[in-house]
Amino acid sequence: MTARVFFYVQHLLGIGHLRRAATLARAMVAGGFDVLLVSGGAPVEGLDLGGARFHQLPPLRAANARLKELAQLDGTPIDEAFRAVRTRQLLDVFDTEQPDVLLTEQFPFGRTQLRFELLPLLDAAQDRASAPWIVSSVRDVLRRSASPARVDEMVATFEAFDAVLIHADPALVRLDESFPAWPDIQDRALYTGYVAEFDPARAPQGSVGKGEVIVSAGGGAVGMPLLQAAIAARPMTGLADRRWRLLVGPNVPAADEAALRAAANDGIVVEPARADFPSLLHNAALSISQAGYNTVVETLCHADRAVLVPFGTARETEQADRARVLVERGMVASVPPDTLTPESLAAAITRAWSGPSIRSFPAVDANGGPATVAALKQMLSP
Template sequence: MTGPRVFFYVQHLLGIGHIARASRISSALARNGCKVTLVTGGLPVSGFPGDDVTAVALPPVAAASSGFSGLAHADGTPVDQRFLDDRRDLLLSAFRAATPDVVIIEAFPFGRRQMRFELLPLLDAIEAAKPRPKLYTSVRDILQQQKKAGRDEETVATLDAHFDGVLVHGDPAFVRLEETFPLAGRIIDKISYTGLVAPPMPPAPSEIFDIVVSAGGGAVGRDLIRASLDAAKQVASDKRWCLIAGPNLPEADFLALQREATANLQLVRFRKDFPSLLRGANLSISQAGYNTVCDLLVTGCRAIVVPFTAGGETEQSVRAERLQALGLASALPEAGLTADMLARSISEILEKPKPALHRIDVGGAERTGYIIQNAA
């Protein structure tokens, strides 16, 4: 089966959730016969994208701070205008070489305003192309709520001027777009809900841990790992712990934590079999990022979630509140989190049964493939 040529742009700046979700969608598109070019602009992440797509890696940038203000190189130094101009030109060259039938831009214009230096020229190139490819934005279920006046209106104007559709990777029965984007009614004709982009049930784990702690990409997860390590000293020593610090945790922090690891605790940066570990675990402790929550929903693992809130972030708090309301997780605040607080929550949740079966739609990757197949 031959599908449309798809050009998919994704820029991850802090965590790895964006590239993981985009890679999962791209693989589903490839399975449906699409020829996918996946353009990435963040620091390399092991395992993403897969080898079933044509990968184009732009010179990487990351967020200069946890508040997403500014762009920086991998070593933290600010980028200059020449670097940005070169990146823009590489992106436009990749677009012309791919001659796509469909373009998907992840997050923008709802987010990723930092990338306008290359995305606005890309929009112009799409409009000028003959034939013009269909253009979609790909967004998670819960958006960061804007604090600056006029930003939502600007987003709607860009969508009206350039985009054919908005792919919302969520289940409206869990959360609707208008709950975090108040002008959703003005773009209702463009919105398609796909369901959450979750993986299939993973295979049984090769080793069993009672408690699995994960900090996503790790750039902002040090305090969660620290509190978990200290909480492990207060919980029964017969429990096996796996602490996954993330690839972006600074090396000095990782080594300092590693020196304190006890015999029943394994501290690593990354586990490719993370979903399988959740399947075998009694408890997960994590932030409330999109992809981690998808893994929790698929495996049915008990969960404590500590939503990331630094820099005014609101997305994970909304998700954590919904999970707790449905009885699918216990939520703790990031600010003021202590080992004592975490240890008490661990003891309480381990006494409860596993979460009840849920009806949240987690088939978003395949549904996205169906939409794109019928778009071109």
Template sequence: MTPRVLFYVQHLVGVGHVFRASRIVRALRGEGVEVDLVFGGVPIPGLDVADAPVHYLPPVRAGLEVFNRLEDADGNPVDDAYKDRRRDLLLDIFEKTRPDVVVTEAFPFGRRQMRFELLPLMEAAKTRRPRPATVVGSVRDILQENAKPERDREVVDLIDRYFDHILVHGDPGFVRIEKTFPHGGEIADKLRYTGIVAPEPPVPATGEAAYDVVLSVGGGAFGHRLLLAALKARRLSVLADARWVVLTGLAATPAQRAELEALAGENVTFERFIPDLPARLAAAKLSISRAGYNTTADIYTAGCRAIVVPLSDGIETEQITRAALMNEKGLAIAVDHENETPEAIAAAIDRAMAGPAPDRSMIDIGGAGKAARMLAAIARDEDLPV
């Protein structure tokens, strides 16, 4: 009988983890596993999940003004009736698909707001008869640090109660989960490292699509300051005359775009989004970006020099930790988040171009395939691959 996986994904603000999950889903299909993707956020056009069916729940997102408040796609607060409808649909999908494995992306380390539907799903998976479904958590390698220690304790309790395995999508030689989760030792027997979930090695872009410098900020919601500083740094650096492409992100406003274009000068092209970012990076001399998981995975697989400037909003810690580790291990040059200035970025550009391209051959970027092989083995009740 063909093994079956139910993969739950909920995006609240950013969508990077959705693309990480989609890479794993595609790899699972390549392993001959049936996959049902449950999607709880605002739909993303063109999301590639091979031929896996996508089950859309009524969408929710984080509040635009109050993060902990859930809103529907139109910005209306989500009430109990809306939550009940989502929960019932999720449980109905579970009953109809009869999966061997249930995978929750981020939960229980994140997505705390979704406990109203995930805890009933966990209960259904563990109490199903005659055979319970195996429950697996899927989480990135560096976590956002909790300001409330009791939340970390709660995570351990949920893992002890419901989860059979936790797939950590990182290379333990780069960072272990204990770096940002203080109780990692207590769940060590359930942790399985997959490597970085990176895209397939790209064919470098050519011709007019090839640029010397790729300046990007993901979705763009928190990137305008970096774009401004980097464009000002351009004039001060050894790459002042190089061809730059600036990816403003889909969240950039017309006023922000106009402000950036006023700084651009010659040899600068603006795009909101490009689907083939790894191919552009593979052709580039330099990437300048934030330090999110997916962005750095693209950098690793492309092989280009890189400058990372972590997002800092007084709460965010994940990117600051990743950027510092990348700098320490020679994988990129990090600009301190408290010094996001044209002068600091120009100095980083000059440093990056004066030295050799980083050797990233030791970091494991085969996480999609390894995660898929692990999940396939779990679904078939086989020993996990090393």
């Protein structure tokens, strides 16, 4: 009998969480699992599920870039009625599925704003006569700004879980560097390697983007400052004679995209984000991007040299921490949050261009998809 996985994911601002969840869903289906991906964020067109089934909860998003308050897609704050409807739908779908594995993306180490529905979901899973394996799926870096009381709450909630899968290469980034209560969870923690959307063992094909500077900002929800700074920084760099290709994510408003096109002079291409991004990275002279998980994994797997410009706030420390670790290892250059100007970006480009190639370092473990499948199969084996 095919084992069923109930995979809960919630993206709040960008689409990286959903993209990574979809990548894992595809890997699990390829590994023989029947997967239902349950998403609580804004719908994303063209999501490749690779045979996984999909359920859309009434969508919500972050009310703003602080990622603390939640809102409906039109900006209306969520209320108790909205929470009740979502929770009831989530529990009904779970009851119908009767899964062998309940997989929660980030929770309980993140997405704590969703406790109103996730704690009842955990209760429902534990109350079943044949309880599923309850597993958390987390990135390489957790938010360091969580209070001691919130960290204690995470640990207490984790008591209901059988395991946490850490999608990272511990030779590069270790979770204990960002999670102070690591000793309380380490006996149920397993590193899988990074989750790469594209097979890291296959070299990208073609010559698209050869010798270019590729500037990207993921989905683009908070990427306009980077794209604008790149246009202004170009004349200040030793790469001003190269073609610069700016990739505009789906969350960039049309008016902002038009403004970028108007500001771009000869030698700068402004276009929508592309499915052949790994090929662009592989062929480019330099990548300039934010430091979200998916983009960094692709950069480590494919790029030659890179500048990371992490998004960050007092609350959101994850991208800055990820970039800092890679800078400390000499692999990339970075512009820390709140210091982005055309001048600071140009200086980082100079540092990256004069530094070593990412390819001169040991290859990162990006086998997270197949390793996740293997870990779940081991859990379910008699």
